[in-house]
Amino acid sequence: EIVLTQSPATLSLSPGERATLSCRASQSVSSYLAWYQQKPGQAPRLLIYDASNRATGIPARFSGSGSGTDFTLTISSLEPEDFAVYYCQQRSNWPPVITFGQGTRLEIK
Amino acid sequence: EVQLVQSGAEVKKPGESLKISCKGSGYSFTSYWIGWVRQMPGKGLEWMGIIYPGDSDTRYSPSFQGQVTISADKSISTAYLQWSSLKASDTAMYYCVRYSAGWIDYWGQGTLVTVSS
Numbered sequence: 001e002i003v004l005t006q007s008p009a010t011l012s013l014s015p016g017e018r019a020t021l022s023c024r025a026s027q028s029v030s031s032y033l034a035w036y037q038q039k040p041g042q043a044p045r046l047l048i049y050d051a052s053n054r055a056t057g058i059p060a061r062f063s064g065s066g067s068g069t070d071f072t073l074t075i076s077s078l079e080p081e082d083f084a085v086y087y088c089q090q091r092s093n094w095p096p097v098i099t100f101g102q103g104t105r106l107e108i109k
Numbered sequence: 110e111v112q113l114v115q116s117g118a119e120v121k122k123p124g125e126s127l128k129i130s131c132k133g134s135g136y137s138f139t140s141y142w143i144g145w146v147r148q149m150p151g152k153g154l155e156w157m158g159i160i161y162p163g164d165s166d167t168r169y170s171p172s173f174q175g176q177v178t179i180s181a182d183k184s185i186s187t188a189y190l191q192w193s194s195l196k197a198s199d200t201a202m203y204y205c206v207r208y209s210a211g212w213i214d215y216w217g218q219g220t221l222v223t224v225s226s
Binding site: 001032034036038043044045046049055087089091094095096097098099100101102103 | 142153154155156158159161168169170171204208210211212213214216217218219
């Protein structure tokens with residue numbers, strides 16, 4: 001089973017700053033990695049798929065990079081609405097297997 | 110417009126059975142995998158299992174195999190998640206999701222299941 005480990009667990013930053021979130025896989029997932037954002041009381045939404053492709057309607061300040069076992073989600077300049085929990089997900093053995101990371105909480109400093 | 114509309118919140122007692130639903134619309138229901146994701150209070154996302162409504166091919170996460178049953182009725186574009194005997198630890202929000210090439214591109218609004226004596 002592939003395990004995804006996200007770091008840090010919590011990231012405290014101010015609006016306008018750059019955020020860098022990490023997701024590490026226990027074995028290679030090639031580029032089969034996605035990022036989701038979840039705000040309180042809402043369902044998650046897809047931000048990035050295939051490691052670096054932005055989903056429809058996602059602002060350009062969100063970018064993804066990486067391959068193999070190490071991946072990064074970067075938010076270039078934080079907006080107030082970006083403070084949320086972010087999850088990575090892999091689908092290297094799809095179907096059927098997918099796994100999620102445990103999440104990174106991005107909070108206002 | 111693609112929509113996944115889930116059934117409403119449930120309050121049950123331990124040992125009771127439950128079946129929650131998810132109706133898809135705005136797309137070809139039989140052409141995409143549908144799945145369920147659990148989120149326990151204050152916790153992360155857990156993949157439970159998936160079904161391909163076109164042929165009812167169903168797969169489960171090892172963590173949920175034998176604990177729940179996933180099914181679908183393609184005639185009414187509806188997927189289901191059911192329990193035969195609920196436990197307090199089943200208390201959670203359950204999301205119905207649509208997969209596109211292994212990525213979740215649409216989420217239902219969630220069904221909150223509370224199991225308490």
